[in-house]
Amino acid sequence: MARTHGSKAEITGPLVRDAARSLFARHGYGAVSMRQIAAEVGVQVGALYAYTPDKQALLADLLRSHMDELLSEWRDDSSQPALVRLKDFLRFHIATSLKRPEAVFLSYMELRSLSPENFRDIARLRRRYEDALEAILAAGEAEGVMSVPDRRLATMALISMLTGVTNWYREGGRLDQERVVAIYWDLVRGTVGA
Amino acid sequence: MARTHGSKAEITGPLVRDAARSLFARHGYGAVSMRQIAAEVGVQVGALYAYTPDKQALLADLLRSHMDELLSEWRDDSSQPALVRLKDFLRFHIATSLKRPEAVFLSYMELRSLSPENFRDIARLRRRYEDALEAILAAGEAEGVMSVPDRRLATMALISMLTGVTNWYREGGRLDQERVVAIYWDLVRGTVGA
DNA sequence: GTCTATAATGGGATAGAC
DNA sequence: GTCTATCCCATTATAGAC
Numbered sequence: 001m002a003r004t005h006g007s008k009a010e011i012t013g014p015l016v017r018d019a020a021r022s023l024f025a026r027h028g029y030g031a032v033s034m035r036q037i038a039a040e041v042g043v044q045v046g047a048l049y050a051y052t053p054d055k056q057a058l059l060a061d062l063l064r065s066h067m068d069e070l071l072s073e074w075r076d077d078s079s080q081p082a083l084v085r086l087k088d089f090l091r092f093h094i095a096t097s098l099k100r101p102e103a104v105f106l107s108y109m110e111l112r113s114l115s116p117e118n119f120r121d122i123a124r125l126r127r128r129y130e131d132a133l134e135a136i137l138a139a140g141e142a143e144g145v146m147s148v149p150d151r152r153l154a155t156m157a158l159i160s161m162l163t164g165v166t167n168w169y170r171e172g173g174r175l176d177q178e179r180v181v182a183i184y185w186d187l188v189r190g191t192v193g194a
Numbered sequence: 195m196a197r198t199h200g201s202k203a204e205i206t207g208p209l210v211r212d213a214a215r216s217l218f219a220r221h222g223y224g225a226v227s228m229r230q231i232a233a234e235v236g237v238q239v240g241a242l243y244a245y246t247p248d249k250q251a252l253l254a255d256l257l258r259s260h261m262d263e264l265l266s267e268w269r270d271d272s273s274q275p276a277l278v279r280l281k282d283f284l285r286f287h288i289a290t291s292l293k294r295p296e297a298v299f300l301s302y303m304e305l306r307s308l309s310p311e312n313f314r315d316i317a318r319l320r321r322r323y324e325d326a327l328e329a330i331l332a333a334g335e336a337e338g339v340m341s342v343p344d345r346r347l348a349t350m351a352l353i354s355m356l357t358g359v360t361n362w363y364r365e366g367g368r369l370d371q372e373r374v375v376a377i378y379w380d381l382v383r384g385t386v387g388a
Numbered sequence: 389g390t391c392t393a394t395a396a397t398g399g400g401a402t403a404g405a406c
Numbered sequence: 407g408t409c410t411a412t413c414c415c416a417t418t419a420t421a422g423a424c
Contacts (some may be wrong), residue, residue, distance in 0.1 A: 012407080028307060030225025034400060047408050049401070109303060113222060149380040153369070157381050160358025161351045168350050175347070186343040187351055190384040206389080228418065241390050243419070391424075399416065406409080 015041045016051045025102035029113040060118040066103040067125035082140035101166045147193035209235045210245045219296035223307040254312040260297040261319035276334035291359050299360045341387035
């Protein structure tokens with residue numbers, strides 16, 4: 001990973017973000033040093049500061065851009081039946097969780113490491129994502145095809161359940177992604193009383 | 195919180211554990227210093243080492259004793275119908291999560307901060323707790339009162355869902371503990387196809 | 389059992405050369 | 407844009423006085 005002056009300059013930015021995401025997810029924000037990140041990228045620590053003003057901004061950028069991507073990639077078609085929308089949400093959430101497990105885990109776990117300002121911003125994005133699911137449950141109840149005891153709590157319960165995939169899923173393990181989606185769909189349908 | 199020589203010696207041990215548990219849960223193991231823990235207790239940093247050989251052992255003790263308590267407090271009566279056992283488990287898990295939210299959160303989140311040896315030990319305890327739930331699902335299927343697409347995965351999904359309470363529950367908030375149990379029981383029943 | 393003091397190391401961040 | 411070198415401060419852990 002050694003590096004001579006100036007080579008690969010154009011791709012270092014993404015590499016810094018990749019390394020930070022991976023290390024933060026594996027060891028926790030507070031446990032990772034800028035020196036470790038630099039070593040993973042193959043540069044010296046000073047070079048990192050060409051890409052981020054400080055460590056906190058690096059974390060906030062990772063979380064913000066993950067939430068931005070989630071929100072911009074998610075396409076809800078509210079003209080569809082609620083059960084179709086729910087299954088689409090499930091498929092989307094699991095696909096994302098398995099494609100970018102570190103970003104998902106990080107966004108779930110390191111909110112607490114954000115400065116108050118960054119926390120407010122990112123919690124707001126997170127809330128919009130939760131609300132997207134809650135709207136589907138509301139539609140399902142209006143259609144009479146779902147029934148939950150408390151809509152907000154059911155939303156949080158479903159998000160926790162789905163995000164939990166990142167805790168046990170292993171690429172190349174017992175189950176492939178399609179199978180995981182099918183199993184969770186069974187579970188989720190029951191949870192919302194469908 | 196200042197302290198003169200020798201006072202309160204007999205209760206410092208528990209205070210150290212309380213402070214460490216609370217700080218680790220709020221800020222993450224790696225982000226908390228022994229100085230912060232000492233300040234919270236009201237002693238100087240050197241005094242901590244009368245109660246723990248090092249910081250890693252402090253974390254491991256917290257996680258190990260939490261899991262030990264969980265496993266020793268949980269009383270499963272396998273002569274009961276599986277749905278009764280499941281509801282008892284739910285009640286137990288939520289009661290514990292709301293009584294010791296920091297310990298639950300910590301045991302869920304800081305496994306990654308353990309040394310490999312400590313990780314093995316505590317993951318084993320954790321697995322025994324998960325297996326207790328899985329056994330109830332197996333009994334429910336045998337009785338024909340539950341139906342899940344994949345028992346191991348349903349177990350993990352339920353644990354994630356239940357442990358998620360610690361993410362949003364606030365003492366004195368909209369819902370009291372009894373109400374939370376009732377709502378989750380509705381959700382869980384659906385999830386297991388009962 | 390707790391204090392003060394200190395050792396040894398590593399932390400985030402910056403300056404200036406190239 | 408990256409390097410080397412450095413500043414300054416925090417870190418874990420220990421030693422020895424009380």
